[in-house]
Amino acid sequence: MEMDSHQALAALAWQIELGADVAVGEAPVDRYALPDRMPGARAPAKPAQGAAAKAPVAAPPVVASDPLAEAEALAAGARDLPALEAALAGYEHCELKRGARNLVFADGMPGARLMIVGEAPGRDEDREGKPFVGRAGQLLDRMLAAIDLDRAESVYITNVLPWRPPQNRDPKPEEIAMMQPFLRRHIALAKPEVLVAVGNHACHALLGKRGILRLRGHWTEAEGLPCLPMTHPAYLLRNPAAKREAWADLLEIRAKLEAAAP
Incomplete structure (x- = not known):
């Protein structure tokens, strides 16, 4: 059917009114295909004739720090107890350091035959920078005095x-793992003859075991030394009836020291 010019213009106006205002070409166009170059974008510059192509410089690899490996290296490098304390003070991977007032390293007589390993500092220990100085520490001093021992002369104490x-x-397992290299080096440098592991977390660190009420009173070995697990003095303050078993443990310690005396 042929249309005259008036009919064609009317049809075109009707299509424009419907929104069909774009002419359709004879070939289909893929509107989702990305062009090789965005309109207005510059083509990549060609290298100058004779210029050597420069290879891209690779960024240096990021080496993740291993907290345990660093702890082992720092501990192994300590040649004496002051150096070990300095190594601990410089160790930055334990988050506990950021919230503590003081580093609690040790107390007592370095080189003493008996070394006591506790769990972690409390409020009083954090304030004074020494282990076992609160109520539990005062009870520990009385317990040691009962078998003629004194921290100032014959006992070395750490946590x-x-x-x-x-x-x-409670200490987290990863925190204990980070501190184990320092603890092992501490024992090696202090050179005690007998170890006492006080509380569950000390047994975990030294023996790899938990369950202090089951472990206490039974001699075992840690770091090549005889080791006796004992209940923590804080537990004895909460459970006075357990002091009877603690007294038996103290007698075991005295007997072991006497048997090993030169």
Whole structure:
């Protein structure tokens, strides 16, 4: 059917009114295909004739720090107890350090025949920078005095963790693992003859075991030394009836020291 010019213009106006205002070509166009170059974008510059192509410079690889490996290296490098304390003070991977007031390293007589390993500092220990100085520490001093021992002369004391956990919470396994190289080096440098592991977390660090009420009173070995697990003095303060078993443990310690005396 042929249309005259008036009919063609009317049909075109009707299509424009419907929104069909773009002419359709004879070939289909893929509107989702990306062009090789965006309109207005510059073509990549060609290298100058004779210029040597420069290879892209690779960024240096990022080496992740291994907290345990660093702890082992620092501990192994300590030649004496002051150097070990300095190494601990410079160790930055334990988050407990950021919330503690002081590093709690040790107390007592270095080189003493008996070395006591506790769990972690409490509020009083964090304030004074020494292990076992609160109520539990005062009880420990009385217990040692009962078998003629004194921390100032014949006992050396440290903890698994040198920094206080927030709100005195239990140490986390990863925190104990980070501190184990320092603890092992501490024992090697202090050179005791007998170890006492006080509380669950000390047993975990030294023996790889938990369950202090089951472990206490039974001699075992840690770091090549005879080791006796004992209940923590803080537990004895909460459970006075357990002091009878603690007294038996103290007698075991005295007997072991006497048997090993030169």
